[in-house]
Each structure stands twice: as C-alpha cells, then as structure tokens.
Amino acid sequence: MLGFRYLKVPPTTHVMQYKEGKVVRAGDGLSFFYFAPSSVIVQISRASTDVPFVFNEVTADFQDATIQGELTYRVAKPEVLAALLDFSLDHVGRYRSDDPMKLNDRLIHATQILARAFTQAHSLRQLLVSSDALVEQIVEGLKGSESVSGLGIEIQGLSILSIKSTPEMAKALQANAREKLLQEADEAIYARRNTAVELERQIKENELNTEIAVEQKRRQVRETALQADIALEQQKAELVEVSVENQRKQSQAQADALRAMLEPIKDVDWRTLMAAQSQGLDSRQLIAMAFRDLADQAGKIGNLNISPELLETLLGKRHEANQRQRGKD
Numbered sequence: 001m002l003g004f005r006y007l008k009v010p011p012t013t014h015v016m017q018y019k020e021g022k023v024v025r026a027g028d029g030l031s032f033f034y035f036a037p038s039s040v041i042v043q044i045s046r047a048s049t050d051v052p053f054v055f056n057e058v059t060a061d062f063q064d065a066t067i068q069g070e071l072t073y074r075v076a077k078p079e080v081l082a083a084l085l086d087f088s089l090d091h092v093g094r095y096r097s098d099d100p101m102k103l104n105d106r107l108i109h110a111t112q113i114l115a116r117a118f119t120q121a122h123s124l125r126q127l128l129v130s131s132d133a134l135v136e137q138i139v140e141g142l143k144g145s146e147s148v149s150g151l152g153i154e155i156q157g158l159s160i161l162s163i164k165s166t167p168e169m170a171k172a173l174q175a176n177a178r179e180k181l182l183q184e185a186d187e188a189i190y191a192r193r194n195t196a197v198e199l200e201r202q203i204k205e206n207e208l209n210t211e212i213a214v215e216q217k218r219r220q221v222r223e224t225a226l227q228a229d230i231a232l233e234q235q236k237a238e239l240v241e242v243s244v245e246n247q248r249k250q251s252q253a254q255a256d257a258l259r260a261m262l263e264p265i266k267d268v269d270w271r272t273l274m275a276a277q278s279q280g281l282d283s284r285q286l287i288a289m290a291f292r293d294l295a296d297q298a299g300k301i302g303n304l305n306i307s308p309e310l311l312e313t314l315l316g317k318r319h320e321a322n323q324r325q326r327g328k329d
Helices: 078-084 099-120 124-128 131-143 167-265 270-276 283-296 308-328
Strands: 004-008 013-019 022-028 031-035 040-045 049-058 064-075 153-165
Touching: 013 078, 040 078, 049 099, 064 099, 064 124, 064 131, 099 131, 099 153, 124 153, 124 167, 131 153, 153 167
Parallel strands: none
Antiparallel strands: 004 031, 013 022, 013 040, 049 064, 064 153
C-alpha cells in the first residue's frame, strides 16, 4: 500500500535494510515495515547448509577414483558475505542474481582442490582405506583457506560417504584381496595343523618320557632286589665261612683231644693193646688176631695145619651171622 511493505524473517535468517547505500536496519529474525521504492532488502540464511559433492580424481598410480561426500557450513559473518555476493531480494521476494548459488560452488571448488591434492599423493589402494585422513586434511585446509574465511563462512563438518574405483580395478583389487584372504586361510589351516602335529609330538614325547620313567623305576626295583639278593648271598657266604670255621675249629679240637688221648699209648705195641682189650673180643676176633701174628711170622713157619673143624666152626658162625642180617633186612 503506497509502497510500504511488511517483512518478517525467521530467527535463522539475517536481514539487512539498505537505504541510500547505507544499512539502516540489520539483525536475525527481524520484522518491520519498510518503504520498498527507496529500500533494498538483503537476506542471508544463517542456518547450517549441507552441500553434497562428487569428485572424479586420479591417484598417484594413475587410477581413476570417485569421491562422494557432503560439506556442512554456516554463515558466521553475513555482513562480510553481503559485501562480496548479491543476496538482495526483488519486489516478489526472490534473489535478484544467482550469487547465492555461487557460494556453494566456491566451497565445492575449494573442497575439490584439497581432495585432489590428497588423491594425487596416494595410490588407489591407499586412498580406498584413507577416508578419515582425507576428511581431516580437507577440513583443515578449508578452515585455513583465506578464500573461505574471506566469505565469512564457518566450516562445521565434512563427511566422505564413499571412495570408489572403476569396476575393473575394483574387481582386480577384490581378486587380490581375495587371494590374500585365501592365503591367510591356508596359513591358518597350516598353523592349526602344525599346532596339532606339535601337540601330538608333545603327547608322544610325554608318553615316551613316562615309559622311560616307568622303566627307570622298574630298573631301580630290580637293582634293589638284586642288591638284596647280593646282600643275602653275602650273608650266606659269611654264614658258610663261619660254619666252616666252626667245623674246622671243632675238628681241630677233636683232633687235639684224640691226639692227647693217643699220646700216652703211641709207643705201646698193638698186641699189647689188643691183649688189653681181649676181654671184650669174641673167638673169631681172637682167631683173626692169631692169623695176623702168623702172617707176620710167615717167613719162620714151615708148615701150618688148620683142622677142618676150626674152619667149619668159623664158616658156620659166619653163615649164621649172614642169616640174621637178612632177617633184619
């Protein structure tokens, strides 16, 4: 009405009213009336903005890689940004130029430059597993970039959603990784078998050690038994020696006693001794002694006559003695 209009913006939007080239009103979430023919309204969103990106870069080993991610930022100094880019509105509330879209492009370009520097310094294999390092380097580069800080922009975060190679290279890397995994699996199987063999060897060794220990115990038992037998035999030998010594001493004593008994009569003639014992002899023993005397004097005897009656008597008595011995048997 007569050129006056009412403007109300949310708290996340910074609004500035210019009149005659000067800022007459500025703030977040303002609402006011203004005279449109003489005013220029500038609106800059201060809310966080997510900008997706996809970069196709070449790695240090000349392989193609696709980096996909998202950049998050907010306008920290809207007055600085308003001095660089045109965020003014027309009479229907639309931006007069495409400068607001250029802000995202500038940030994406700065991000791509940093990503390219990182990509060209690493091989494809390294790049595929270095997303965290890539994020750290890009964020530090953006925060330290004068072109970004000169826009009054605050970088809130960066996320890498994926890093991909070409399908052919991906298959090659997968095949290589698969072969390494299979090799590791084979090594694990070999290690498990080797461990089983080692355990089996230890078991066998323990069994052999046990058998050796048992045999040693048995040998000790046999040696102990043998030593006991040896000791017993030694005791027996000592007993025999003592017994022999005792018998020798007994025989010596008997010999000494017999010698002492015979010493007085060793010079006496045997005839005298026989005559002394004749009282206890029978007729046959006496006749035998007589024949012994005759034999001693055989050189002096011319003829010797023995009557048949004497022989018959001697033979008869001998026959009776034999009969009595058979009867006893």
